Amino acid sequence: MxxxxxxxxxxxxxxxxxxxxxxxxxxxxxxxxxxxxxxxxxxxxxxxxxxxxxxxxxxxxxxxxxxxxxxxxxxxxxxxxxxxxxxxxxxxxxxxxxxxxxxxxxxxxxxxxxxxxxxxxxxxxxxxxxxxxxxxxxxxxxxxxxxxxxxxxxxxxxxxxxxxxxxxxxxxxxxxxxxxxxxxxxxxxxxxxxxxxxxxxxxxxxxxxxxxxxxxxxxxxxxxxxxxxxxxxxxxxxxxxxxxxxxxxxxxxxxxxxxxxxxxxxxxxxxxxLMGLQSFFTVGEDEVRAWTIGRGATAVDAAATIHTDLAKGFIRAETVHYDDLVALGGMAPARAAGRLRQEGKTYIVRDGDIINIKFNL
Ligand SMILES: Nc1nc2c(ncn2[C@@H]2O[C@H](COP(=O)(O)OP(=O)(O)OP(=O)(O)O)[C@@H](O)[C@H]2O)c(=O)[nH]1
Ligand SMILES: [Mg+2]
Structure with a gap:
């Protein structure tokens, strides 16, 4: 940008x-x-x-x-x-x-x-x-x-x-x-x-x-x-x-x-x-990172933003929204509450989604 x-x-x-x-x-x-x-x-x-x-x-x-x-x-x-x-x-x-x-x-x-x-x-x-x-x-x-x-x-x-x-x-x-x-x-x-x-x-x-x-x-x-x-x-x-x-x-x-x-x-x-941009996040021990994506972008677009390999070998996107994660207090409780969703290629990414791309090359 x-x-x-x-x-x-x-x-x-x-x-x-x-x-x-x-x-x-x-x-x-x-x-x-x-x-x-x-x-x-x-x-x-x-x-x-x-x-x-x-x-x-x-x-x-x-x-x-x-x-x-x-x-x-x-x-x-x-x-x-x-x-x-x-x-x-x-x-x-x-x-x-x-x-x-x-x-x-x-x-x-x-x-x-x-x-x-x-x-x-x-x-x-x-x-x-x-x-x-x-x-x-x-x-x-x-x-x-x-x-x-x-x-x-x-x-x-x-x-x-x-x-x-x-x-x-x-x-x-x-x-x-x-x-x-x-x-x-x-x-x-x-x-x-x-x-x-x-x-x-x-x-x-x-x-x-x-x-x-x-x-x-x-x-x-x-x-x-x-x-x-x-x-x-x-x-x-x-x-x-x-x-x-x-x-x-x-x-x-x-x-x-x-x-x-x-x-x-x-x-x-x-x-x-103003540019109509939104952020999704990746989280982990190595890095917490905000990524930029346009409105209407899909899970596979999000994968491609991180790396082309992730888009090529895309299996699914494990997704939890920031608000849910914070309200529930972490990944494990979010999973237990069923807030960690498995999304496919065409899922439309929302601002504040935390995404973990599962892929296989
Ligand atoms: N008093 C005042 N002076 C300013 C302000 N902004 C810029 N200046 C002065 O105006 C002059 C031009 O500022 P620049 O930032 O170089 O302007 P520019 O648009 O980059 O100019 P060019 O690259 O030559 O087109 C400088 O002497 C600045 O110190 C301001 O908000 N107040
Ligand atoms: Mg100048």
Whole structure:
């Protein structure tokens, strides 16, 4: 799961990258068109993993993970004449975006456009993505129309259905709305995967506010989109103190700014949930581990997430739900109470399932 931190130049992308990843990447300097230099993997905090870890006392405890990448090099006009192929490839390959919008004012680092206007800037980068997608959709529509006229499609009904979908997408983009606004169902989203449509991807919008600034609200309201405020610079400094293990300065700093907890875990969790992800767990003496799986995934998908061999030789999935395990107080009582179920390949995994794959190769 890889999320790209995007935003206009100087919006605070690298600052927020550091805040989320407890990193030390240099801020206030552009990376000169190199857009995929900063990548970091973070743990998704999950109380359930901590509880399981106390219960099984394993050698190793592993949380679910998200990769964040700092995507430099996007500016207004980026889509004019088409985005550079390399940048577009990079963006298309991401699972979602964290869109950082500048809301802070700073004499030291004036806004390149002269004044700060977060709503304008949010729309500006959205427009670039919308124009990019519009190009993709129009090219596909031309092909479909031409092909249908010439009778080039074996399955005419299928081509017709695709054309209707693309016409609907075209209307949405022409109304300057992202494709997320259509709330397409999973099958449709799957069929669109190869097109690299940017406005279809789930997005967290972060208004990057100044240390003493009030939170911004907005009417920006689309499916698969969340909006949040973050004091980027302050959160970066707190995250860095925390990473350096400087508890004393951290406590002082937090007190001074009336911060009760670091925001990074909240934002990481937010992006995890937004992507429609869920966790299942494996437990044992060696390791307690959270694994990431999409909604609707089956037991055999879960097996494949752990190892392809487990999927190939799949026999059954011994499954107990986290809530049952904790309520009953352990594996043995859960088994005695009949809560340890034997599930087959097609079982739909639930968030919080604890799974032991039985397999034979
Ligand atoms: N006062 C204040 N300054 C900030 C905040 N966030 C970022 N800055 C400053 O704004 C400047 C740009 O921040 P960066 O994080 O480098 O922004 P960026 O989006 O990565 O910039 P580019 O990579 O050049 O596009 C730096 O000087 C930061 O210190 C904030 O929340 N408050
Ligand atoms: Mg940067």
């Amino acid at each position: 890889k999320l790209g931190i995007i935003g206009l130049p100087g919006a605070g992308k690298t600052t927020i990258f550091n805040a989320l990843t407890k990193g030390n990447a240099p801020v206030g300097q552009s990376m000169g068109g190199r857009f995929d230099v900063l990548t970091a993997v973070v743990d998704v905090q999950d109380d359930r993993v901590d509880v399981l870890s106390r219960m099984f006392n394993p050698k190793k405890t592993t949380y679910a993970r998200i990769t964040y990448t700092d995507v430099a090099g996007l500016k207004k006009g980026a889509s004019e004449g088409g985005m550079p192929g390399e940048l577009l490839n990079h963006l298309s390959g991401l699972d979602g975006f964290v869109h950082v919008v500048r809301a802070f004012d700073s004499d030291l680092y004036p806004h390149p456009d002269g004044d700060v206007d977060a709503i304008r800037d949010l729309a500006a980068l959205d427009t670039e993505f919308i124009l990019n997608d519009l190009g993709v959709v129009e090219r596909r529509l031309e092909k479909l129309e031409g092909g249908l006229q010439r009778g080039a499609f074996k399955n005419k009904a299928e081509a017709q259905a695709e054309m209707e979908l693309f016409q609907q997408m075209h209307e949405t983009l022409m109304a300057e709305r992202p494709l997320r606004a259509l709330a397409l169902h999973d099958e449709q989203i799957k069929s669109l995967r190869g097109f690299g449509l940017l406005t279809l991807k789930p997005t967290v919008v972060i208004f990057n506010i100044g240390d003493d600034q009030d939170e911004l609200s907005s009417t920006y309201d689309y499916p698969q989109t969340v909006i949040t405020n973050l004091r980027g610079k302050l959160e970066m400094e707190l995250a860095q103190l925390s990473a350096a293990g400087d508890q004393e300065s951290l406590a002082m700093f937090m007190e001074e700014y009336s911060v009760t907890e670091l925001s990074l875990d909240k934002i990481i969790r937010l992006s995890y949930d």
